[in-house]
Amino acid sequence: QLRFSESGGGSVQPGGSLRLSCTISGHTVDFYPIGWFRQASGKVREGVACISPVDDRTDYAHSVAGRFAASIDRAKGAVYLQMDSLKPDDTGVYYCGYPCGHRAGVVNYYGDDSWGKGTLVTVSS
Numbered sequence: 001q002l003r004f005s006e007s008g009g010g011s012v013q014p015g016g017s018l019r020l021s022c023t024i025s026g027h028t029v030d031f032y033p034i035g036w037f038r039q040a041s042g043k044v045r046e047g048v049a050c051i052s053p054v055d056d057r058t059d060y061a062h063s064v065a066g067r068f069a070a071s072i073d074r075a076k077g078a079v080y081l082q083m084d085s086l087k088p089d090d091t092g093v094y095y096c097g098y099p100c101g102h103r104a105g106v107v108n109y110y111g112d113d114s115w116g117k118g119t120l121v122t123v124s125s
Helices: none
Strands: 003-007 010-012 018-025 034-039 046-051 058-060 068-073 078-083 092-097 100-103 106-109 119-123
Touching: 003 092, 018 034, 018 092, 018 119, 034 068, 034 078, 034 100, 034 106, 046 068, 046 078, 046 100, 046 106, 058 068
Parallel strands: 010 119
Antiparallel strands: 003 018, 018 078, 034 046, 034 092, 046 058, 068 078, 092 119, 100 106
16 A cells, blocks of 8 residues: 655745655555645645656646646655646645546546645745
């Protein structure tokens, strides 16, 4: 079973950037897509990005496409999320999740609710 440890969150002004990291342990990152998800206060968790360790194909939710970029480093067992042009609506706790999928601009989660502690991103002026 994969275990995730997220880091890199913080407080930024609108238009700013952050780079999140997710360290993966417990198993080799080799086949199933790994995703980034977020949960704003009082809202359900939503998918942000889904990246395949097989071919690096990455899909994004409509709300972040063109602003966020996910990447993977198999040797380090880590995935990253570069977030640019941040908006207040991007505020929330960000998590890694596995496995994920993408359909019609929506990133979905197909795992067993095994989440890390997440990392908090706050976008505010």
